[in-house]
Amino acid sequence: MKITDAKVIVTCPGRNFITLKIMTDEGVYGIGDATLNGREKSVVSYLEDYVIPCLIGRNPFDIEDIWQYLYRGVYWRRGAITMSAIAAVDMALYDIKGKALNTPVYNLIGGRSRTGVMVYGHANGADLEQTIDEVGKYIDMGYLAIRAQSGIPGLQSTYGVAKEKMYYEPAQNDASGLPAVNEWSTEKYLNFTPKLFKKLRDTYGEEHHFLHDCHHRLTPIEAARLGKELEPYHLFWLEDTVQAELQEGFRIIRKHTTTPLAVGEVFNTIYDYTTLFTEQLIDYVRMSLLRGGGITHGLKVAAMAGVYHIRTGFHGATDLSPVTMAAALHFNTAINNFGVQEYMRHTGETDAVFPHEYYYDKGYLHITDKPGLGIDIDEALAAKYEYKRAYLPVNRKLDGTMFNW
Ligand code: EZ4
Ligand code: CO
Numbered sequence: 490m491k492i493t494d495a496k497v498i499v500t501c502p503g504r505n506f507i508t509l510k511i512m513t514d515e516g517v518y519g520i521g522d523a524t525l526n527g528r529e530k531s532v533v534s535y536l537e538d539y540v541i542p543c544l545i546g547r548n549p550f551d552i553e554d555i556w557q558y559l560y561r562g563v564y565w566r567r568g569a570i571t572m573s574a575i576a577a578v579d580m581a582l583y584d585i586k587g588k589a590l591n592t593p594v595y596n597l598i599g600g601r602s603r604t605g606v607m608v609y610g611h612a613n614g615a616d617l618e619q620t621i622d623e624v625g626k627y628i629d630m631g632y633l634a635i636r637a638q639s640g641i642p643g644l645q646s647t648y649g650v651a652k653e654k655m656y657y658e659p660a661q662n663d664a665s666g667l668p669a670v671n672e673w674s675t676e677k678y679l680n681f682t683p684k685l686f687k688k689l690r691d692t693y694g695e696e697h698h699f700l701h702d703c704h705h706r707l708t709p710i711e712a713a714r715l716g717k718e719l720e721p722y723h724l725f726w727l728e729d730t731v732q733a734e735l736q737e738g739f740r741i742i743r744k745h746t747t748t749p750l751a752v753g754e755v756f757n758t759i760y761d762y763t764t765l766f767t768e769q770l771i772d773y774v775r776m777s778l779l780r781g782g783g784i785t786h787g788l789k790v791a792a793m794a795g796v797y798h799i800r801t802g803f804h805g806a807t808d809l810s811p812v813t814m815a816a817a818l819h820f821n822t823a824i825n826n827f828g829v830q831e832y833m834r835h836t837g838e839t840d841a842v843f844p845h846e847y848y849y850d851k852g853y854l855h856i857t858d859k860p861g862l863g864i865d866i867d868e869a870l871a872a873k874y875e876y877k878r879a880y881l882p883v884n885r886k887l888d889g890t891m892f893n894w
Pocket of ligand 2: 754
């Protein structure tokens with residue numbers, strides 16, 4: 490079998506998605522997600538101008554060699570753009586191999602390890618009372634794990650609080666077409682957040698898993714304080730407490746708290762994790778297959794994580810397309826050290842562009858035995874939605890100082 494052609498499909502059914510489609514001489518094609526929220530066109534160029542010419546004529550079954558060619562062979566390694574582009578190729582090749590061998594992708598990487606993939610949903614409200622109510626709605630929908638984010642008294646905007654409750658959309662411009670500006674106070678946040686989780690446990694008891702995302706806004710010692718104060722409420726995890734480039738910072742957090750830690754949605758290779766893994770400083774790997782070089786690299790990361798008692802909890806926000814979700818579900822079904830999968834729902838508009846096999850039932854996502862990834866793109870429908878530049882917000886402290894979003 491030979492790759493004969495490949496193309497990049499740009500669409501915006503409510504938000505921007507980039508999809509790579511690889512075609513073969515036997516008529517089988519595969520698709521992969523290449524969406525990098527807020528910087529989408531950089532990956533389009535990377536694929537069209539540099540990657541696609543290298544794929545033509547290759548045997549699509551040689552997934553490892555093609556991966557290494559695109560990683561080692563480029564000299565300029567790592568980074569969100571490079572690794573997202575490689576991920577798109579990798580997902581598409583697995584999709585092709587599954588279809589060609591007439592088997593679902595999970596059978597190519599270990600087979601079935603579990604009956605379903607536990608997911609967590611996103612409950613959020615403008616204030617404490619509303620957030621408590623929103624969590625109740627997720628419990629009513631059967632979710633076993635729920636992330637809770639709330640507006641903070643005294644701050645006009647907070648990460649994770651959306652107007653459209655089910656479909657959180659972080660990328661949207663301000664009136665001038667530039668990034669919206671959020672407002673931040675670590676003091677207000679740290680004083681408020683333990684109250685939220687106390688109220689959640691008082692209201693709903695111990696049965697459900699509760700999660701929370703700090704979105705990189707604390708220093709290690711502040712994260713240690715929060716982790717410690719949240720201990721009585723038994724969180725499933727506390728996510729992205731600090732700006733994560735400094736792996737050594739996690740030593741301080743770990744020394745002070747037993748609250749489980751998750752990190753990595755902005756990471757893109759196994760090398761971002763070496764200190765975190767070998768010193769057992771975290772509990773969950775957040776790097777999605779999209780950001781981290783696809784299934785080929787994800788398998789290596791999960792294998793190394795497993796040695797250190799670390800499980801997966803992949804990023805699954807609305808800005809990762811249903812193609813990444815399909816790939817993640819095959820992956821999560823096959824590996825042993827799966828923990829949880831983030832599931833921020835896509836809108837009906839997006840789901841129509843990406844017809845898929847996976848479905849939600851009572852707290853779990855399930856895949857079917859359809860060969861490949863069980864995902865497709867409706868190109869005619871995709872063509873109706875023109876790309877719109879949309880930035881992620883930026884974040885400033887109350888005195889105007891530029892901060893982490
Ligand atoms: O901010 O995917 O856990 N999920 C998150 C997301 C990220 C977005 C950025 O594009 O932190 O909301
Ligand atoms: Co996050």
